[in-house]
Amino acid sequence: MFSRNVNKSQTESFSRKRREAKGKSSFRDHAVSKSRHERSAVRRPPGEGTSTLENTLTASIITLVVxxxxxLFAAHEDVLCHSPFFQAACRGQFLEATNKRVTLPDEEPEIFSSVLEYLYKGDYYPRLMHNKRKNTWELETAEGGCSVESTVYHHGVDGELLKDTVIYCTAEKYGLEELKRVALKKQGLQSGIQCSTILSSARYAYANTPDNDSKLRAHYLALIIRSRGTFKRSGTMQMEMQQGGSQLFFDLFVALCNHVDDVSSVAGSPRSVRTHH
Known part of the structure; x- marks a missing residue:
């Protein structure tokens, strides 16, 4: 709900149509207020009973400056403490004791809003929706059936990044493993993303995940390989590789080699040879 409009003059894209509508975050209407606590908005962790819910409703309110x-955001301390990061913060590592305030100057408000929405509701906008007829997962659409903007402006890189990637990296920092899985699943449902946005988001992912991350990084490598025809013609890709100096491109080289080896192995198998004859 805080994101800026995407520059539509860029030409490199995986699809002919650019997403035209920008959805509004549903969490705006459910924000926690110091004067009013929304009982229906509180997310109860699995296995915990009503007493825990009641404790949450009477828990201290933490103000977050983002x-x-x-x-300014406000949240129940018990809800925030589902995250190890905020457990440490609420124990005094970052908390201003006089007014129970945590300052997060490097976070993007739109991203933090999504994280807070997840902590209360178990998902964030746009939500994952199960299509029973097709037995597939989809992202909910905005009013009027329009798709929801998939990118967010990030001050740290002074440009657009895939929102789900930034949420994944934020979840990594906050120790929210399930949120990482949700963000990764949503990212896999996105399409029509410009080459330049994919590359900048991949760089951000590499810079903000540990070296042993085997999911988000692998997602980007597979995405680039699947779309290699587009990336071969991409001036952005050429410039990125000429500048070099990133682990991303070595990993991409290894992944491409493995892909070629797999294709060669299938093509050279006895069954494949018999089929051609």
């Missing part, structure tokens, strides 16, 4: 513009 981003360069110092946007």
């Amino acid at each position: 981003g360069r513009e110092q946007r």
Whole structure:
């Protein structure tokens, strides 16, 4: 709900149509207020009973000051403490004791809003929707049936990044493993993303995940390989590789070699040879 409009003058794209509509975050209407606690908005962790829910409703309220513009958020301490990061913060590592305030100057308000929405509801906008007829997962659409904007402006890189990637990396920092899985699944449902956005998001993923991350990084490698025809013609890709100096491109080289080996192995198998004859 805080994201800026994407520059539509860029030409490199995986699809002919650019997403035209920008959805509004559903969490705006469910934000926690110091004067009013939304009982229906509180997310109860699996296996915990009503007493825990009641404790949450009477728990301390933590004020969070987010981003360069110092946007204010408020959340129940018990809800925040589902995250190891905020457990440490609420024990005093980052907390201003006099007014129970945590300052997060490097976070993007839109991203933090999604994280907070997940902590209360178990998902964030746009939500995952199960299509029973097709037995597939889809992302909910905005009012009017329009798709929801998939990118967010990030001040740290001064450009657009895939929102689900930034949420994944934020979940990594906050120790929210299930949120990482949700963000990765949603990212796999996105399409029509520009080459430049994919590359900048891949760089961000590499810079903000541990070296042993085997999911988000692998997602980007597979995405680039599947779309190699587009990336071969991409001036952005050429410039990125000429600049070099990133683990991303060595991993991409290894993945491409493995892909070629797999194709060669299948083509040279006895069954494949008999089929050609």
